[in-house]
Structure formats: C-alpha cells, structure tokens
Amino acid sequence: MVCMADLNHTIVHSRDKRAGAAYLAGILGLAEPQPFGPFQVVETANGVSLDYLDAAAGAEIASQHYAFLLSDAAFDSAFARIRERGGAYWADPGRSRPGKVNTDDGGRGVYFEDPSGHLMEILTVPYGG
Template sequence: MVRMAELNHTIVLSHDKRAGATYLTEILGLAQPQPFGPFQVVETANGVSLDYLDAAADTEIASQHYAFLVSDAEFDAAFARIRERGGEYWADPGRTRAGEINTNDRGRGVYFEDPSGHLMEILTVPYGG
C-alpha cells in the first residue's frame, strides 16, 4: 500500500520560544502552546505542529516562511489582532507593499513577522485555488 507523506511538525528556531509561540497562538486564535521537552508546541487545526525552540544566545536566526490557510472570519479576526498590536504587514513576501493585503486567487492574504523575524502569512484561498 502506498501512503502519502504528511507533514507532522517542524522546528521553529526563536530568540524566545515562549514569546514566539504565544504570539502565533494569539494572532491565529489557537490554543495556548504546550511544553514538550525543550519545545513550546503550537498545534494547528490539521494536526501539524510548530515546535518553537530557543536558539543559543549568539545564534543568528534565518527568517523562515510559514503560511496558514484560514477562513474569511478567521482572517478578519487575525488581521484585526495584527493591526491592534501595531505590527507591520505586507501584501507580498518581498515586503514591498506595506500596509496592504493581497487578493490573490479571489481570496485575501497578508504577511507579518513574528518576534524572531519569521515571515508568517495568513491566506483564505490556497495558491492556484
């Protein structure tokens, strides 16, 4: 039997794992992160977890990109929380369209940074959808 591979979890290197994981759960309206070994674990609705891990103090963290598919109502709520916190946001991953959202593929999307500089994205329609 051939089984398709599914993403189960990924490690997110952070300057402060608790701050990063809590920020994401608060923006997305998810359950609070849970500790597991050295990680703070953020569970998404489809069972994939983001396992936040503290980087060594002298480690430079390379920005990674994480995209989250959300409903229109979830987008509205998350986008409101981004703006309430006064965070910057962009319509594009190159961060050239500041203060805008995009309407790609007949949906909506926006990019924003977490406390460690990772580029997060919320979108209401998958690319090519």
C-alpha cells in the same frame, strides 16, 4: 507506488520560544502553546505543530516562511489582532506593499513577522487553486 505523507511538525528556531509561540497562537486564535521537552508547541487545527525552540545564545536565526490557510472569519479575526498589536504587514513576501492586503486568486492574504523575524502569512485561498 505512491506514499501518502502528512506533515506532522516542524521546529521553529526562536530568540524566545515562549514569546514566539505565544505570539503566533495569539494572532491565529489557537490554544495556548504547551511545553514538550525543550519546545513550546503550537498546535494547528489540522494537527500540524510548530515546535518553538530557543536558538543558541548569539546564534543568528535564519528567517523562515510559514503560511496558514484560514476561513474568511478567522482571517478577519487574525488580521484584526495584527493591527491591534501595531504590527507591520505586507501584501507580498518581498515586503514591497506595506499596509496592503493581497487579493491573489480571489482570496485575501497578508504577511507579517513574528518576534524572531520569521515571515508568517495568513491567506483565505490557496495560491493557484
């Protein structure tokens, strides 16, 4: 028997949950993050939420990777916001191609960091798809 499961939410540890959530929502053009218990919640278009949580004082935050599949128009808008904010971006997760956009699998993709150092990605075509 195959069980169908959808990702509902994930917790994103942050140096400042409000700043991190607002940054991501702003780049992606999503609704303003909402508080829920100790979290600042960023809701994506497919109903998955990223629940930002302040890390303990002095705790090291392990960088995580989060990828967002966008339409071409949404990619253009998000990419423009990254550049407008003066943020660094790369064509690859190893950050060896700074200031470039990848065109893997016929789409476009860019990696950038959030305020806590998580590696975010926007792309227009799923890899291998």
